[in-house]
Amino acid sequence: MTKPGTLFLIPNVIAEGTADEVILPGVKQVIKGIQYFLAEDIRTARRFVSSLKVFDSVEALQFSVLNKDTDAAELNNLLKPLINGNDMGIITESGCPGVADPGALAVAFAQQKNIRVVPLVGPSSLLLALMGSGLNGQQFSFHGYLPVQRADREKAIADYEKDSRKKGVTQIFIETPYRNNQVFESFLHTLAGDTLLCVAVDITGPAESIKTRKVSEWKKHKTEWPKLPAVFLFLAR
Template structure:
């Protein structure tokens, strides 16, 4: 029997932006997919319903794929694929497999010769890098920094040295309610001539992407909202 395919389906990264960030080819692909893996089934259902490509989302079948998913659960998740049905992965925000647990399922698919189909959509990491004015040919994404201020500062200083020696843009994210705490760590830890970009609410109605030297940031009174943010810096 022909195996189904694994589709990597991007979701919005800011509310009410489906019409401007979700390409038509995603809307065309979705009606043929009835099985899904998602971090949160409730939000996945809400997202698919908002796209208005199904007469009803009630018949759709979901399994939870998150950071706690074990590798031995994947065989059950992929049973529909081995029976010839396509399977979709929905990220909670942005692109599956990028700062997202979907990579676990993608790895399983490759190991079992299942075709993986990545669909184009918004990624706050890449959009922020594009808009930063920093090195887009050599960069690294580091996820979250430690919560402890001293530990975070130590890592920032290490990454700054690496950025300077490799001409490498360093990228990371933070929980929205800690944006201002992280900003304080960056102001304390980075050299004045290091370039720092902060991209808040990317693609959203309150989008703000600003890239200045740390010295200039220190001269600007700023308080960030509790919105998703990407932090990037490049040291010369």
């Protein structure tokens, strides 16, 4: 029986044009030895790999789509090169694969098949935001995206605030850039004045901003957030 290859989880940049700063030489060396890749978007994945300048050309590399619409039944076929002994890499659209990312499907499959999985070191907006927030880094919970509808969103925020106050846990969320201001307004409308709210925008990018204030302080000044990747964190007291 052929020994399976290794599934490498390849970090991507969070902010455009920062590969030289955030993608380590060791990660580039690993990528250089991989011919098969899974990605949410083949076009952007090719562009990312090309930007690393580890291949003379990316045309010979094989990319397959793994996204939120991928059915678990497709994994055996998608991961056939891995099963047949070739190393494969999962490239996320931003940050680290497998966290709020469809790459988790392939990782779960590999674990079930006892295939070696190697997460490579790279930028994580969630951890970097938590590190820079000054909030509780011992107990925290990541919830992904809040509901789109305002009433549902604010009910969820209220429930998470109760849990935060009871357990002392930092609550963490991400959002689609064009909804940053809507979500921020929901936090201000729902959270108690003494709850600490952190907004981390464009982490590792040129417009990076990580600010933690009481909700009552945020309300004193009108704030418009740019349409850039953001992480929201709060801690009720």
